[in-house]
Amino acid sequence: MDTGSTKNRALVSKAINKDNPVVVQVLGICSALAVTVKLEPAMVMAISVTMVIACSNLIISALRNLIPSSIRIIVQLVVISTLVILVDQVLKAYSYEVSKQLSVYVGLIITNCIVMGRLEAFAMSNKPLPSFLDGIGNGLGYAWILITVAFFRELLGSGSLLGYQIVPQAFYEAGYHDNGLMIMPAMALILVGCIIWIHRLRNPELMED
Amino acid sequence: MKNFSNSYIFLFSAVMVVVVAAGLSVTALALKSRQEKNTRIETKRNILSALGISSSAEDAENLFDQYIRRGMVVDASGNEVSGKEYDDATVASGEFPLYEAAIEGRPVFVIPLNGKGLWGKIWGYAAISEDGNTLYGVTFSHAGETPGLGAEIATPEFQAQFRGKKIFDSSGAFAGIRVLKSGSYVPDDHSVDAVSGGTITSNGLRDMVYSSLRPYVPFFEVIKSR
Numbered sequence: 001m002d003t004g005s006t007k008n009r010a011l012v013s014k015a016i017n018k019d020n021p022v023v024v025q026v027l028g029i030c031s032a033l034a035v036t037v038k039l040e041p042a043m044v045m046a047i048s049v050t051m052v053i054a055c056s057n058l059i060i061s062a063l064r065n066l067i068p069s070s071i072r073i074i075v076q077l078v079v080i081s082t083l084v085i086l087v088d089q090v091l092k093a094y095s096y097e098v099s100k101q102l103s104v105y106v107g108l109i110i111t112n113c114i115v116m117g118r119l120e121a122f123a124m125s126n127k128p129l130p131s132f133l134d135g136i137g138n139g140l141g142y143a144w145i146l147i148t149v150a151f152f153r154e155l156l157g158s159g160s161l162l163g164y165q166i167v168p169q170a171f172y173e174a175g176y177h178d179n180g181l182m183i184m185p186a187m188a189l190i191l192v193g194c195i196i197w198i199h200r201l202r203n204p205e206l207m208e209d
Numbered sequence: 210m211k212n213f214s215n216s217y218i219f220l221f222s223a224v225m226v227v228v229v230a231a232g233l234s235v236t237a238l239a240l241k242s243r244q245e246k247n248t249r250i251e252t253k254r255n256i257l258s259a260l261g262i263s264s265s266a267e268d269a270e271n272l273f274d275q276y277i278r279r280g281m282v283v284d285a286s287g288n289e290v291s292g293k294e295y296d297d298a299t300v301a302s303g304e305f306p307l308y309e310a311a312i313e314g315r316p317v318f319v320i321p322l323n324g325k326g327l328w329g330k331i332w333g334y335a336a337i338s339e340d341g342n343t344l345y346g347v348t349f350s351h352a353g354e355t356p357g358l359g360a361e362i363a364t365p366e367f368q369a370q371f372r373g374k375k376i377f378d379s380s381g382a383f384a385g386i387r388v389l390k391s392g393s394y395v396p397d398d399h400s401v402d403a404v405s406g407g408t409i410t411s412n413g414l415r416d417m418v419y420s421s422l423r424p425y426v427p428f429f430e431v432i433k434s435r
Contacts, residue, residue: 066221067221068213068217068218068221069213070213070218071218071221071222074222075221075225078225078226078229082229082232082233085233086233086236089236089237089240089244090236090240092240092244092247093240093243093244093247094243096244096247096251096266097266100251104353
């Protein structure tokens with residue numbers, strides 16, 4: 001039991017750090033660029049993706065011995081799209097402002113490589129509980145990158161956090177300008193690059209030759 | 210992994226589809242009224258924002274009832290079609306809906322705008338003062354214009370530029386509003402400064418304002434002569 005729980009904990013921590021879906025596996029970059037201009041949509045996106053990965057991992061893993069392998073990709077896609085539509089509907093009903101900001105990107109969770117990647121690589125061959133935890137771990141791994149990027153982009157690009165003004169008015173009067181470049185998608189890529197750089201420095205074993 | 214027979218695969222797919230379809234339908238039905246309420250409030254907030262009134266999701270419906278006097282429909286020659294409301298299903302082609310608002314006792318007319326930007330739909334409302342010429346205010350929304358570029362049309366700073374602009378040129382012909390790039394922009398009564406880097410969205414916006422207001426020109430002539 002003890003080794004089991006250590007293993008389960010490792011599933012989560014590995015995905016957050018050494019096997020991070022974004023900075024190590026380089027998956028899910030597309031949405032990391034698109035929804036990180038402001039912190040709030042990034043957080044909602046992070047929660048939504050985590051929910052979708054964890055739940056689809058759980059469902060697929062529970063059904064893994066019943067799913068005919070010849071149609072397994074279709075089944076995975078159906079499960080993912082169903083969950084994504086549910087998330088989209090719930091956001092439209094309970095968090096309309098955010099769902100407007102995320103617009104098409106909620107639907108595009110379906111195409112987030114992390115989700116299908118984890119289903120194929122993990123859930124199809126593991127028990128439900130570890131699969132669920134693997135989903136949570138990968139979701140959180142994606143989430144912290146997204147939130148870190150959004151934090152810097154909103155702070156430096158708009159001078160605010162979660163919509164609240166952080167940079168004082170006096171700074172602007174003294175000639176400070178928000179960095180317009182931060183709002184552009186290219187800056188998200190550069191920030192992700194910086195995160196990868198620091199992450200590799202701290203984990204030299206991940207460096208490629 | 211086991212080998213499954215074809216009939217099992219068909220059965221599995223059929224059951225999966227039915228379960229998923231049922232689940233999604235139930236959710237959609239359960240959330241429908243909330244979602245429709247959100248869309249309704251959103252529309253009212255947009256209309257209020259064209260009138261320069263800021264509202265929240267909570268007070269939008271009250272403020273709307275307070276400022277909007279009535280919804281009406283005009284025909285192609287600018288006369289009001291009696292007995293028709295803004296949202297009536299009976300609004301035919303060649304008939305155009307608008308709202309009449311009252312700001313400090315003066316009438317202001319709110320007209321819906323529809324057009325397309327770079328990636329998709331753009332829409333909004335234009336509020337026209339009682340002279341049938343001056344823009345009292347505007348609001349624009351978009352489905353998915355580029356953040357930081359085309360999406361800037363939805364910011365209050367961009368929209369504030371339209372306030373007080375005239376839609377008829379000095380000779381009295383309908384001209385809409387010109388959206389000019391910074392280089393060629395000279396501040397006058399008929400043009401606004403375009404979003405830099407958002408040329409296609411800006412052009413789409415100009416076309417939207419022109420083509421959406423165009424059918425109301427006879428109506429503007431009618432209120433002008435009042």
